[in-house]
Amino acid sequence: MISYPLLLEKFQTILKENSLKFTKQRELILKFLYENDGHFTPEDIYRLIKEENPNINIGIATVYRTLTLLETSQIASSISFGVQGKKYELGLKKHHDHLICNQCGDIIEFFDEVIEERQEEIAKKFNFKMIDHTMKIVGLCENCQK
Amino acid sequence: MISYPLLLEKFQTILKENSLKFTKQRELILKFLYENDGHFTPEDIYRLIKEENPNINIGIATVYRTLTLLETSQIASSISFGVQGKKYELGLKKHHDHLICNQCGDIIEFFDEVIEERQEEIAKKFNFKMIDHTMKIVGLCENCQK
DNA sequence: CTGACTGCAAAATCTTTGCAAAGAC
């Protein structure tokens, strides 16, 4: 896993390349995603950053804007929950898919080589240029089945 | 594939079982999904039904309510597109997954036995009770690569 | 300095809800 200083550097490089500025708010959001393993809504991120940094001012719009930027830069990635919006996570980990618990909302990550390969083959079969793929298994986690 | 009269009967049975009423609007939405192979937003469905039936009154709220009902009844199913909402299709076909073109929005359906099996195995491995699963391969379709 | 970024509030989307009238059974 990448270290935080390296991640920060990567982000700053991307910003520089695009004549964008490195701001306190952008750093806080990056740091939040780095430090908090999991999947968060923009609202979650906004609220938790405010809680942890009562002295800093940050607006929800900035969170949305920054998350979009981070996703475009391939530093973060999101999974969507239909009408309930998206959740973001740091996107530098190895690609993986998700098991999502319907009851408690818990998200388990997994990676399966066989599925990855089949996906490539399917895309090829349809002459489809695959950019991304997501797989969600929805159900009940071990705890919630009790 | 199920015939329309049979589908209609199935729907009516479900309605009766739940003391719900069979209305013109509900039938139109069911018929629309049956006759139109593809994936539609609630807005699409609303608009197209109105176009095809200028004499009939139908509100967008009814479309939403009915789609929810159809999905709960497992007659329709939806795939979500993040903030951009959901698209619905008749859900009685054999389970399948989707290739989604980023450019033109086209959706190609596919089914792969190997992936299906692996999903079962993964769920088992995590003691996860699988209720549903979706897989989306996002990219560029054959046409849009040109 | 200059142009990008920010927070705010307003706007835009998409979906749901409250309600009185209409319709199914």
Add this chain to the structure above:
DNA sequence: GTCTTTGCAAAGATTTTGCAGTCAG
């Protein structure tokens, strides 16, 4: 007749945008 459904418009929820002031480089 009774109870559900409907359309409408208003309300919600989530996300985006316009703008004037602020800040990074």
